[in-house]
Amino acid sequence: MNIPFLDLSRIEESLKERLKNRFAKVLEVGVFSGGKEVEQFEKSVSSFLNSAFSIPCANGTDALELALRALNIGSGDEVIVPAMTWVSTAEAVVLVGAKPVFWDTDTAGLLRNDWEKAVTSKTKAVIPVHLYGKMLEMVDLTEKAKFSGLFVIEDAAQAFGAFQNGRAAGTWGDVGCLSFYPTKNFGALGEAGMCLTQDANLATQIRLLLNHGQPIRDQHEVVGRNSRIDSIQAAFLNVILEDLQVNQQKRKAIVKQYLEAFSGIEGLRLPTGILDSAHNAHLFVIKTERRDELKAFLEEKGIGTAIHYPMILPDMLPYRSEGDFANARRLAETGLSLPLNPYLKKEEVEFIIEMILNFFVRW
Secondary structure, eight states: OOBOSOOGGGSOHHHHHHHHHHHHHHHHHTOOBSSHHHHHHHHHHHHHHTOSEEEEESOHHHHHHHHHHHTTOOTTOEEEEESSSOTHHHHHHHHTTOEEEEEOBOTTSSBOTTGGGGOOTTEEEEOOBOGGGBOOOHHHHHHHHHHHTOEEEEEOTTOTTOEETTEETTSSSSEEEEEOOTTSTTOOSSOOEEEEESOHHHHHHHHHHHBTTOSBTTBOOSOOOBOOOBHHHHHHHHHHHTTHHHHHHHHHHHHHHHHHHHTTOTTOBOOSSTTSTTBOOSOEEEEOTTHHHHHHHHHHTTBOOBOSOSSOGGGSGGGOOOSOOHHHHHHHHHEEEEOOOTTOOHHHHHHHHHHHHHHHHHO
16 A cells, blocks of 8 residues: 555535635635735634634744734743744744743643743743644643743644643633644645734734834834735635544544554553544554654555654754653654545554554564
């Protein structure tokens, strides 16, 4: 077999037709920046996530930078960031002139719950990352942040549709940041992102910042930038959102198969809580000391896998930082993401399971 880790050309024909039809309507209307598609997208996400304000922007990295700027975080400030995450989390902090202060994760890759030890007089915010789609325990984190007088910027780029205690990922903090990169559970056909907030003043500021600082054309009140979402991406996302819940059910069904098949395998650690509502099953990351062997074995059998992520941020040249990041490093050395998407066929899932079982029995 040839089973790619993810092949977006596999989307259902019915969805392709609906996307083509929506594209034709956008062409007919002739509005390619702003307009009704963007307005509908805001309303649809706000309704789905129960967010007071859902503000689309150009991409998830911009969403983080916009959040930081809206909260007036910049030169001389420090922001606590988990050592294991995609680079954007720290990149945005550096881009606004602040300093990322890295802290270790737990064994699941989430910011370790003693992160408040990193707080100094310069600390202005903490960025919890809902890695792989699994939410941090947000009640505890927000209470600690409030006690320390810190802003909370949720990096929910991988966690769209995860809910904890009835509240969506991205709606717990002062600002929540989403990514609609094509590989996400809820992805566009290009780049797109969003800021969530429950604060009207922050919403106004974010809107100003992403549109050259102008509330209306040619009236510039602050120094902003161009981070508007493309109307066509908003239109595509409006269509794709219609299928999200069905696709999430497909993901969870595959997850259940994996868990049942792999439980009890010596030397293989499985993701925890992935069937819960607080995990959107974005990635199924297993951990094994023989990660590289397993990856090579599966590749020989035609099964694609991925490593999220092979290096922690404090070990990267632009973000070099000393500290104890033992859990994050261990995850970088042992974590392997298996195929998990709604386009996998029944026989492909069965083959993946068979080959992994063969690997551990054979070796």
